[in-house]
Amino acid sequence: MSVSRENLLAVLDAHVHPLIGRGLVAAGAIASAEVVGDAARVVIELGFPSAGIRDALAQTLGAQINEQLGLVAELSIGSRIASHAARKNLEPLPGIRNIIAVASGKGGVGKSTVAANLALALAAEGARVGLLDADIYGPSQPRMLGVANFKPTSPDGKRMNPIAAHGIQVMSIGFLVGDDQPMIWRGPMVTQALGQLLNETVWDEVDYLVVDLPPGTGDIQLTLAQKIPVSGAVIVTTPQEIALLDARKGLQMFRRVEVPVLGIVENMAWYDCGDHRDYIFGEGGGARMAAQYGIELLGQLPLTTSIRQQMDDGRPTVIAAPESDIAQRYREIARRAAAQIAYGVPGAVFPTIEISDD
Known part of the structure; x- marks a missing residue:
């Protein structure tokens, strides 16, 4: 036959x-x-x-x-990675196919560490990747990626070339100001700075731009969600109830402005004590939150000294220990988030969200 x-x-x-x-x-x-x-x-x-x-x-x-x-x-x-923008009325940005916002409701949950390793994991999986450090008040990506002393060059005196770090393209306000220089800016100045970093950087055909947002649900988050074609958001939390409370606010903010939430990353989920795991911040909080809101738990990551040391050394885990269990967890998170963009992000009719000045 x-x-x-x-x-x-x-x-x-x-x-x-x-x-x-x-x-x-x-x-x-x-x-x-x-x-x-x-x-x-x-x-x-x-x-x-x-x-x-x-x-x-x-x-x-x-x-x-x-x-x-x-x-x-x-x-x-x-x-074959196509462009998937949540808001169909927003034009794609030059040189960028997809934008992934990495957010947290509160500080101290390891969001920037996750963002850096997520970007590097996407690159390890075969994508062209950029990383935008959108935390104007507290930029950390230059130090975490080992390029703190680098300065961007310009092709024309108007735009900036991103800094190359471990195979990805990086831009941060940290490249333009000193380590000890505070950004004493009000909200409009911060959002203007974000727009300049995003739009005046010459991104070289990246499949994914990972945006490391500051914690909370303020001006930068709203600007990103309303004016920039974000493909989806990743919420980072710890299992602790206090962290989950704020993470829920971040998730609901993205839902309100109709940016799909790709899933939750539960960071510091446990600490390995040799013969057993110690759930220092509680157990299963990320899974419960994912089930509550009908979204995916993208992955869980342990609390370890090695992750902190590697970030301090400017060589995140995906680069410093590519065969380790933690690096493989980051790569699985990257695949799941990217697959959600390609196959799991539903279409939606987007309402007009008005933010009052009161």
Whole structure:
């Protein structure tokens, strides 16, 4: 019995990867598929960076094709990352396909550490990545990425080239002011500075721009949500009830302005004490919050000395210990967030949100 292309496509569409949530054909992931003799030649293009899962996916699909159709599978798996802006009325920014906002309701939960490692994890998965440090009052990314003493160059006297750090493009107000220079600015000046950092940086065709927001739900968050084509937000929290209380406010703020929340990262979830785990800040808070709001728990990260040391040294965990369990957790978080953008962000009708001056 001969095997048709339709038979091959049926097998491919029957495979529902958990990060995609639908068959590969239905997801538009099949770039080409043909049967040539006793071989199935398939080119798959996923909508998110996927270096960490390609081999396993190829092995699984190859076995299914061989078992069900009796063909030898010749598979090529790559990524084609499209632009997904939540607000359809906002124009994409030059050189940027997608924007991921990393937010927290309160300070001290490790948001900037997560943002840096998330950006590096997306790059490790095969994406072109930028990182914008939007914390104007307390920029930390230059120090965390080991480029604190760098200064941006300009191609034309008007715009700035981003700083290259560990394979990603970085911009921060920290590159333009001294470490001990306070930014004594009111809200409008801060939002203007954010706009300049974002729009006057020459981003070089990044698939994802990760924006490290300051904690809270103030001017910068609202400006980003209302005027910039954000693809989705990641909420960082610890399991502690006080942190979760503020994280819920951040989540609700993004929902109010119709920016999809890609999921929650629970940081400092436990501390390994050798033979057991100590849940210093409580247990399961991130999972309960995710279930409460019907969103995904993107991942959990431990409280460890190594993460702090690596950030202080300017070499975040994904770079300093790429094979470690923690680095792999960051990469899984990156894949899940990017897959949410590609396949899991629902369309919406966006209301006009008015912020009064009172």
